[in-house]
Amino acid sequence: MLRPGDLGAEPWAAAGLRLLHLEADFAGPGGTAILSRLIEIVVIQAARRSVRVPGGRPAGFLAALTDPALSRALAAIHGAPERDWRVVDLARLAALSRAGFARRFAETVGATPIDYLTDWRLAKARALLSDTALSMDDIAERCGYRSVPSFTRRFKARFGKGPGAFRRSRPGA
Template identity: 35%
Template sequence: MDILSETIAAIRTGNPTSGMFVRRAPWGRRYPVVPGGGFHVILHGSCWLLPPGGEAVALGVGDVLLMPRGADHDLADSLDSAIVETARPGEPRDIPGPGARTVLLCGAYELGRQRSHPILDELPEFIHLPARPGRHPGLHAVVELLAGEVAEPRPGTDAAIPGLLDTLLLYALRAWFEEQADGSGWAGAFTDPAVAAVLRIIHEFPERAWTVPELAAAAGVSRATLARRFTATVGEPPLSYVTRWRMLTAARLLRESDVSLASLARRVGYQSEFAFAKAFKREYGLAPGQYRRAEEKPAVIAV
């Protein structure tokens, strides 16, 4: 069971979107907050990230900028350029101007709107992955493939782009966790053998009535050791995470399948549809059937 892949699959909703944008200096652009995650990749030229209340960050060719929670921000060709545009759906992809050209590959992901996951909650608002020689070659290979498909659509492009966008997200997160040298948080959860083992069995068998002694035995450590290391890295105790994963799995099944509520309840560890519905409403604020109907209406995200 691949913990990162399963986690992203559980919180991803709808279809990712992307587009290539050409800007010529001088330009300054505002990106409002989006209900999900977003990214920018610099394909040509350079620009500056201007986060609200933070220091400006220089972005160069090949750099990847990920906004895990869709934070609002500005981009500009220069620190002296005024912010005169706001991103909106359906706008021109190529805006002329007298100065140097910057080409951006921008995209957005729909993520669970009601219930998040600690793997995203602990991430910074902005993840900057500079294009350093020899670092994260897989990430930059995906960027090249995606840029090619967006720039020159060919037979199969419509099928290729969503898969490449999902791969880009996974590779960007993988790169970020690999760069966390202190091993804290979820970077530590992936590398701690006991915590990783427990996460895998929780993800694979959410229907099991897990106890801390059972989880500790599966990890080969004491109950106290598991509780301490799991909480320190994952951000909550093991059984709290069991409940969180059950609810995320249930939400995914409601979005992606027509499985009956009685069957779904059993698949996430509840003996009755009533008990499951009560637990789900407590977490999401909606009954399971209401949630399923609401998720049939996709969000509109500008890129």
């Protein structure tokens, strides 16, 4: 998950993320196209920072992608978010000790591996709710939740409304 801190203190970072957030909640005509362009802008601006913070130390999601060990774990999370991942499983993929992996992941990405996994699952759920007619059961399962109620609680805690209400609020619902 890209956080404002990953983008630095530049004024465009806060403005870009604020626009992205507002547009995601708006649900107006052309929203998907606008969101796509805003995401492209934020990603390009983040890439401009060249994955390094002042002082030359790598930081953030983009830096994690340049780390062979962490990128293997990220690829696994992104490729199978429905899997019941444990930190020890991800550490094994990264060929690191559990403690070493957890520390390196958190220092580089800015979130624990499990928090990152949760963020990714919820982002995927939001996309599936917006772009498909899949049932709530199917979406919960594809995003790693064993039950619709647990999925609904997490989704509502993150986005302020349940997945059903979110889907109904989208254009063309």
